[in-house]
Amino acid sequence: MLAKALKARQARLEDEKGFTLIELLAVIVILAIIAVIAIPLIGNVIDKSKAEGDVATARQIYDAARLYVIGEKNGEFKTKTVSLAELQTGKYIEEDIVLPSTKLKLDKESTKVSFGDDSSLKEVVLGTSSSISKTYTASEILGSKETTGK
Numbered sequence: 668m669l670a671k672a673l674k675a676r677q678a679r680l681e682d683e684k685g686f687t688l689i690e691l692l693a694v695i696v697i698l699a700i701i702a703v704i705a706i707p708l709i710g711n712v713i714d715k716s717k718a719e720g721d722v723a724t725a726r727q728i729y730d731a732a733r734l735y736v737i738g739e740k741n742g743e744f745k746t747k748t749v750s751l752a753e754l755q756t757g758k759y760i761e762e763d764i765v766l767p768s769t770k771l772k773l774d775k776e777s778t779k780v781s782f783g784d785d786s787s788l789k790e791v792v793l794g795t796s797s798s799i800s801k802t803y804t805a806s807e808i809l810g811s812k813e814t815t816g817k
Contacts, residue, residue, distance in 0.1 A: 720767030725791040725803040731760040732780035744786040751778035771795040 732749040735757055736742060752775035754760045764773050777794025788805040 717768035721793065721801060722803060722807060724764065724767060724773075725793055725801075726808050728754070728760065728764075728778065728793070729780055729788060729791050729808055735759045736782075744782050747782050747789075749780045749782075751775045766793055766795055766799070766801070769795065769799060771797055771799060 728751065731754045735749055735754055736744055738759075739757055740746070751760070751764075751773055755762055755775065765771060766773060772795065774794045774796050777800060778792060779794075780791050781789040783789045788808065790805065791803045791808060792800060793803070794800040
């Protein structure tokens with residue numbers, strides 16, 4: 668009798684094609700759970716990369732300012748600030764540099780590097796034409812992943 672029931676069930680299973688409604692709903696629920704977890708993580712990765720891009724741009728401008736002071740000012744930090752306009756005039760940095768987080772072009776006059784009395788980096792201000800400005804301290808720029816090798 669058990670063998671007869673198993674054969675009948677097997678015959679019914681051979682005739683079935685496709686997925687049941689419960690199987691489809693289970694797959695949809697699993698995909699929804701994965702999406703709920705993944706979307707915020709992807710958003711955080713994008714935001715973090717934009718912030719790191721801004722710091723890298725500030726570091727690039729700082730390095731150009733150091734080269735400018737060494738090359739044009741004979742290493743003397745008499746002027747405490749160097750503007751982006753000076754760096755671009757001296758060909759120490761490219762003309763069309765943008766802020767990675769906003770894709771706005773940096774303003775030549777409001778973007779500047781400030782040095783302290785001991786010729787050390789004080790801060791880098793990244794200003795755009797739409798009055799968005801970001802200021803980075805020496806520890807933020809010199810402590811970036813590029814310099815520490817992390």
